[in-house]
Amino acid sequence: MITELNSKQVEKISKALGDPYRLQIMDMISKRKDFMQCCEVSECFNLAQSTMSHHLKQLVEAELLVAEKEGRNLRFTINREICEAYSRYIARLGF
Amino acid sequence: MITELNSKQVEKISKALGDPYRLQIMDMISKRKDFMQCCEVSECFNLAQSTMSHHLKQLVEAELLVAEKEGRNLRFTINREICEAYSRYIARLGF
DNA sequence: TTTAAATATCTAAATATTTCGATGTTTTGA
DNA sequence: TCAAAACATCGAAATATTTAGATATTTAAA
Numbered sequence: 266m267i268t269e270l271n272s273k274q275v276e277k278i279s280k281a282l283g284d285p286y287r288l289q290i291m292d293m294i295s296k297r298k299d300f301m302q303c304c305e306v307s308e309c310f311n312l313a314q315s316t317m318s319h320h321l322k323q324l325v326e327a328e329l330l331v332a333e334k335e336g337r338n339l340r341f342t343i344n345r346e347i348c349e350a351y352s353r354y355i356a357r358l359g360f
Numbered sequence: 361m362i363t364e365l366n367s368k369q370v371e372k373i374s375k376a377l378g379d380p381y382r383l384q385i386m387d388m389i390s391k392r393k394d395f396m397q398c399c400e401v402s403e404c405f406n407l408a409q410s411t412m413s414h415h416l417k418q419l420v421e422a423e424l425l426v427a428e429k430e431g432r433n434l435r436f437t438i439n440r441e442i443c444e445a446y447s448r449y450i451a452r453l454g455f
Numbered sequence: 456t457t458t459a460a461a462t463a464t465c466t467a468a469a470t471a472t473t474t475c476g477a478t479g480t481t482t483t484g485a
Numbered sequence: 486t487c488a489a490a491a492c493a494t495c496g497a498a499a500t501a502t503t504t505a506g507a508t509a510t511t512t513a514a515a
Contacts, residue, residue, distance in 0.1 A: 315477090320473090359443025459515095466506090477495085479492100481492085483491100
């Protein structure tokens with residue numbers, strides 16, 4: 266089934282991507298074959314743990330990332346479905 | 361020639377699209393065959409003229425829109441090149 | 456040339472976002 | 486059980502964005 270985003274979702278996704286740290290996080294995780302651990306992501310940035318948590322939450326809430334608990338760890342994967350849907354929405358703007 | 365966006369550009373474009381008014385503006389203009397006049401865009405929103413000017417400026421600065429002066433009017437067109445480049449960047453995240 | 460229309464810019468207030476430190480929760484391992 | 490690791494949440498300060506009103510600029514039309 267093909268996901269169609271409404272404008273509220275597109276706004277939220279855009280906002281999530283409109284920050285240099287969050288964009289870098291997406292880039293990093295997208296380069297992985299599978300997932301990336303939360304603490305591993307955090308190590309790449311010189312930000313407080315609570316700040317990283319906040320950024321990651323926004324990406325998850327925008328559904329760009331999927332978070333899975335694995336014991337006391339958290340694994341993030343790219344939500345391909347949403348990325349593709351967002352990409353299609355944008356492509357249609359420039360039709 | 362295929363435009364490749366750097367991450368600063370992607371950030372700026374994302375930020376520009378992360379607002380409900382600006383997203384609506386993009387949607388409206390993208391539905392046109394050709395261009396849309398600035399004052400025509402403004403009429404669709406219940407915002408002060410200076411506020412509209414500000415929003416449109418951000419879309420132009422993100423290069424999502426191209427502005428052309430036509431006498432004392434302003435014509436906006438979608439920058440297809442940039443929309444496609446941004447769309448491709450996003451698509452690659454979800455690879 | 457004077458006036459009015461279309462747009463831009465400046466300033467300031469209101470609001471939202473970012474960031475951190477402190478603290479809370481959950482889970483693992485000693 | 487107890488301590489530590491991984492993560493979340495809360496509160497507050499710093500910063501950025503949104504918005505409008507006032508004013509400036511440019512151009513067309515009377």
